[in-house]
Amino acid sequence: MSPGLRSLLLLLALALLAPFAWHVAKALPQFGSPTAAYGATVNALGPPLRHVSNMVAAVNFDFRALDTLGEESMLFCAVTGAVVLLRGTRGEGTNRRAGLIPGRAVLARSDAQVLLCRIACTLTMLFGLYMVLHGTVTPGGGFQGGVIIASAVLLLYLAEGYGPWRRLIRSPLLDVLESLGVLLFVGAGAAPLLSGHAAMSNLMPLGHFRDLFSGGVMLVTNFAVGLAVAAGFVMLLLEFLEETRALQSDSLPDEAQR
Amino acid sequence: MSAATSLPLAGLLPLVVLLPLGIAAALLAVSHWLPARFIELSALATSLSVAAACARLAQAGLTGPIVQWMGGWAPAASGRSGVVLGVSFAADPTSAALAAFAALLFALAFVFAWGEFDDTHGHFHVLMLLFLAALAGFCLTQDLFNLFVWFELMSVAAFALTAYPLGKSSLEGALNFTITNALGSFLMLAGIGLLYARTGTLDMATMGRMVMHLSGDPVVAAGFCMIAAALLTKGAIVPFHLWLSDAHTVAPAAVSVTFSGAMVSVALFGLAKLLAKVFLGNAQLAHLSQEFLAPLGIATAILGALMTWAQRHLKRLLAFSTISHMGVVVLAIATLRPAGLAGLLVYIIGHGLVKGALFMLAGMLLALRASGDEIILYRRGRGLGMAAPAMLLAALLFCNVPWGLLHRGEDLIAAADADATTRLVLSLATALTGAAILRAALRIFFGCSGVPGVERAAPSEPEHEKAQRPLWVMQLSCWILLGLAVLPGGSLVAFARAAAQQLLPGTLSAAALSGESSSIAALLFVVAVLAAALLRVRPVRPLMRAVARGEGRLFGALQGLHSGLVGDYVVWMLLGLAALIVCAQLLG
């Protein structure tokens, strides 16, 4: 199909769909006046039944915990897939050394920059942890906190340079951490089966409303998600960054063997 | 059934998903330190246990569905009528049987791939197990959004597995696959959102009760059309099918076994289940499905069959035959009768077994003869032991020969929708795919060949798979599949009929029509087509030249539609969606 014909067909399809979209938009409830009973019930029952104040966390980690397990597996799957695809040609072996691209200037890092990045890294890491831990109380949670922790690890790269960073962050370790996160979630979901309860049941003490340790098993699954997400995103960033460093092994000297 | 006996069984339901997820995570953690054999064995054992658990659930489900509300959030927990807080899994026998079959297919794919993916730290097995968990969850879930989650996990695993060989074509096939299916999943999610805006629930049963009274509502119709478009994309129905021939052609053979045998057909089963549980009560949508899906199925069966005939690359040929067979599956759905659903189950299982065996044969040729092209492989299939009879048998099963599960499934579907013309067209279409496979088998293993016709211009490229693998293991898995496929299947048919009535209450017609006449017509057709292909000579007379030129033009145009460019695919998908929605409006 020529590009012109393709665009024409696309416009035709959109033109066919447009009046219907308008029709649906008019038939939908007015924006800002929802009628869903599900959400209202969660808002009404979440605090008394689960002692947590963040209803989104209550939905994610208790009422619909299975969705979140699927979501974590999806991330796990995508990270594994991306790692396979990126490593394909260079293999895992290049993991422990930094490549150097010919013609790229090696910028010296000033002491101020190193110090600043180290401080920022610590602060970001703490903030990420704070966010993971307060997932059931305030906005945020395992996913957001996990991504923030991953970006803190990236700041470490800015502070230490690629080589030392690479020696510090080992991919087998990340694999283990990520797997532990998923396993923890699976375990928390399967454990109630042993006592004859339904999977994903929240059998732990629920704590007090608005307290940091409220929500029972939600704390465990929230932490599991944080762990898996942090390790998964670090792994992803690591492999993508390696891609900008990967040498053509046959044509360039191996820096690690100097 | 008393609560005491049903509780441990209900506990199996979540385990069917949790077990492969947990094992996948554990395997990734330990794969750096453990031998590859251990990883292969645990993946095999996991899929076999999932198959056993699902089979047990399917059998127990015949006396009444087994349900588990995750987290104990049963509908009563909300204290309000019509409000469901939680997510549930339920093993109605059809869903559980399909999940069991999918898990069995995965187990045999693991056997087939024994030793092929030794050096990758178990990544292949991890992805496959995640894929299996998603398939099982997709079959069993009773919640619309949960269905989407498993659908998406299934997609992500499949995208990665398609690109796995990292060849040029496999990467590009994976890109097309990912983009079209990601768009499909966005449509599905938007559709779920629309339905939620109207009904305020995500639970299938509750939504079904509300949707029943909303016939003619544009929001519900739009939601349904968007979800259907997503599932039809995954199920490779014209015009949403274009990605399939790219993806299945380029994925490793062991992966294509599960793609063609389970993923595509399970997606279509998802559509059938959604129709039965949610949308059939809505008069407008029931009417739409009946009117729109049947012609779509016939078009898919015919287009797929023509494209199958015009291929030379074995995996691509098999991919197009899958499209053709999915047309039959859609036709079974469009009957909206329990007999059609029973036929759907038997047909999906029969098709998956035979197609799986055929992809394994293609994999053997790729591994041991380093090519997947029937013209290049001419006469080179000798010395592969039992591969030749296996391929002949599999091809014959697709030619509408009255043996085995596939045929029983077709009979059941025909009994539900007894229009004689439709039936004849369908059996001719599927027989053409059988003839194409037979043609390849005769060329590769027996050295019968005329001058290659339309298939000569079809796309192909050199490809091979890891060769240092035991041939007998590959043949064993292939023959297990074929052995299951030629079983008379009387008990499976009885089971499917009972199971279908649970999913879709209604009357079953007493006996299946005997398919003798169309079976004979199909066989005659196969013989004629094959004779024309294998006795073909270079066209010299003017008349023959004109025929050859016309043939070339027709198939050239068809090949041109399957251009491999993702932009084209997206446009066709959108046109399909527009057609679906315009139809819904006209019938509303």
Added chain:
Amino acid sequence: MSLALGVLPWLVSAWLFAVGLYGIVRSRHYVHLIACLAVCQSATYVLLLSIGFRWHAGPPIFYDHPPGSAAVDPVMQALVLTDIVVGAAVSALLLAIALQVHKRRGSVDPQSLRPLRPNR
């Protein structure tokens, strides 16, 4: 004003989806195409969150205001959270594939790349 506002989010969502599709179909660079896919996906975020929205209601987090006060629908927000993860996962995978395609073909033009060239 309020009547227009009543349908605005639905139209914005449909518009974003259409625009993203246009970009996908016309794209000449896979990285560009992946960004267009992200625009398509953002249409679903806008749609779902707008479905759950309620005027004069707070967030579904009862930390600053007591339980029982008006709040928007938390279920839709949970769904969008999942959706965002899906988006990140699919983007990462697609970018990885696009990188490898460039290494092998030296091109990332969706209008020239096709699996299996026809035999002529």
Added chain:
Amino acid sequence: MKALTAALLLLVAVAGPSVVLSRDPRRQLFALTAFGALLAALFEVLQAPDVALSELVVGTAVTPLLFAVALTSIALDRRRR
């Protein structure tokens, strides 16, 4: 409040095409980041702080970073050829 919501919705509706229409992927990166930030602001106004936070960390940090790295890597690969 209504005006703010409407304004953000319209801004998002304009930012979407700006992502699509910037042909140069490098320039598009900035449009994409801005689009992510606008979406996060819109989500905050729609009373979804959890989602806004996710969109902020994913849409304006991780995804653009991955895009940038991918573009760099493609450019490097092109230079090698």
